[in-house]
Amino acid sequence: MPSFRFTVDGRRVSVNAEPEMPLLYALRNDLGLDNPHFGCGLAQCGACTVHLDGEPVRSCVLPVSAASGRTVTTLKGLGTPDKPHPLQAAYVEEQVPQCGYCINGWVMTAAAYLKKNPKASDAQLRDALAGLKCRCGTHVAILRAIKRAQARLA
């Protein structure tokens, strides 16, 4: 099996895998990075989202070969309890997650979007977050948290 080298959360890594194996399996099983979750394997829910060179991608359909030589960021690379990303701090303050399985996708997608459009309106945020799923119905809390983070970023 060929070997693919890339950077994850500031660490240089190498994974031996079939080129078409989705990045998600490399992150979870080869590198032990569990925060991207398997939700659908079809890029329909976002639970597997990571940043590839700063852009949100669905790692459940992105071949590991496509990450070669590039920089991957996972939820843990975004922020930690000691150095939280403003979105993470806001999510904790607003007590957003219920089952919590989808949260990775919402935080990673919103973090990338707010970089481009920190002052996004409610309507823009709703559009930007289209395609993400939350089965527990925490959408209203998610919007509250993002607006709280926006206030902090402003």
Add this chain to the structure above:
Amino acid sequence: MTTLTRREFLKTSGALVVSFAAPPLTGALAQVAGGKPALVPTELDSWIAVLPDGRVQAFFGKMDMGQGLEVVIAQIVADELDVACDKVDVLMGDTGTSCNQGGASGSTGVSNGGRLLRSAAAEARRLLLESGSKRLGVPAEQLRVEEGIILSQDGRKVAYSELVGGKYFHHPVEWNKQVGNAMDIKVRAKPKTPQEYRVVGKSFARRDVAWKVYGTDRFVTDVRVKGMLHARVIRPPRAACKVRGVDEASIRSIRGARVVREKDFVAVVAPREWDAVRAAQMLKVDWHALDGAFPAMDSLHEHIRSAKVVKREEPVKKGDLAAAFSAPGVRIVEAQYEWPFQSHASMGPGCAVADAKADRCTVWTGSQKPHFVRDGVAKLLGMAPEKVRAIWVAGPGSYGRNDAGDAALDAAFLSKAAGKPVRVQGMRADGTAWDPKGPACVHRARAAIDASGKVIGYEFVAKGFSRQHIATNESDPADSLVGQATGIPAKGTQIFGVPAESYGFENKLLAWETIAPLVENCSPLRTAHMRDPVGPEIHFGAEQFIDELAAAVGEDPVAFRLRYLTDPRHQAVVKAAAEKAGWQARNSSERTMKGRGIAFAERNGTAVAAVAEVEVERSTGRIWARRVVVAHDCGLVINPQGLRYTIEGNVVQGISRAVYEQVRFDRDAVSSVDWASYPILEMQDAPAAIEVVLINRPEVAPSGAGEPTMRVIPAAVANAFFDATGVRLRKAPLNAERVKAALSRA
């Protein structure tokens, strides 16, 4: 005080070690010396422990599915024991450390689960005071407790930890001999009165939020056991399939992949997960399929209407209905309402890890009922239940008996067959097409109105597939796909339900009827409990019909409900919701494509009313529930913030089920296999505002909140749609296609 992270705490307590080797069964009380009594409901030590450092452990046989139950239990125990809330750790869902209180079930986490833990904590405090009294030589009545320290009036003190930390209570409690939700104990201590609560009633933060936001702890999908194999189960391409043969050579090119087959159960296992996924895609299985197991989807409700009734019950029957309907001069109003099959469609497909040895088995499961998983695995593997340990680890969403229950038994079966630990997770279709479904149904409603406009006769008959084609838990392999595929026939229970309300119509019949399942065994349309079982289904009809009656007599929907509801708590939530929403009676003949609707229901002691404000787009058929107001009375409120967020989740999931969700199928198979073919609500359609009015009744024992709001949302939205458009939508979901069609006919 040192605050431990959840993982550090679990490490310390030994309840769940990071490597996920099975923790020792005595681990939870490892710091406590002395012989541990058996884990039985009759021992106080099965419920509560005081550790040498003064921390308290509560052993809880129910689970927090993300609605904040964990901290609520800590609050209840802290109040009874007079310790700080953050000194109480709640250990949930490990059959090695807790008794079977039924898991997450029926919104009984606080009402039943909390009641028991309250009794246990009160009894522990009584014993500690007794012991402190001896130590200090002061009568117990003259002692008080502050933060786990017993104090006398003259300033002497002794800490709980000095009295019992390091020892077991070895104290019997009286068990009511019930297992599951009804489990309860009787103790000598008298629990505190609501006036004495200091911790209950306050919004303590949940304990599972930070690790979920920072990704610092694990879901069940992240459990890894040394040497484990990855598995994928191959569900049949159609309902009612038998396996003729499996071509094992078809996956020969994948290193280490192999087939496990027993009768009609087929799976692949491989050391690498991606190999298991590929092998499942590549494996050639020769299926013997039965054609046309299902009716055409368009005729589903016609099938239900005409199907033979298997069981009928009439839980509410009073007066003389026949006389009322044939009274001279009465006007008859009739309507029927239809609800589709719905899928739990949890965020991630079911997952479990099992390590089956010859004489014992450990299962890590996301099922909300791990004690029943233990029982089911024991039966499946032919072991005594005490040889099986089921450990709950937070799963990818759970709203009832979803596919997590099947995954647990699949994993155990495969681990035994493969002789190694096995992790199984479904693919998306396993979570959408193959999870147990909420039942499709048709409701017939009829009312007789006399010349004065009074409703003198009322009849509501719910008819549908049973809500329990398979049981509400996985304690019997007959209720699992692996059990049925390996030859254990489904048992099935016939049960449905009727509206829960207090409308005082003089002559009244509330009845239900069930029909036979479409396919007996291994059916992707088998039914089981899904959040508020039959609640949204029934009240979608019942609460629309109440609106139709109000319209028939020309009365405002709020005023009509208040006229007939007899229970003051029911009236109170209707009034509170209407008031908060700024409800004004008006002539509804003006149709502006904006409207508001109300719905009310009761659920096991909890009363809830919702007002939905909707906007309808004629060109697209989109319904947007812009604002939803909920008034909620579940007795004593323990954690207002947690309760609000639980209600919010119900509102959004309720809108999703009312407007978007239906399981699609053709004559042979379920065709809802992913999020494209089973759409749910997305962010663009989330309400702009959800406003919650909590009616706190400290004098009333708390009832549930995990589900009641779900049942009023669909009718509130449908009633608002009528208010906006003048058109009744009596078939759920109220999706764009249906809205456009209805408006073009209007």
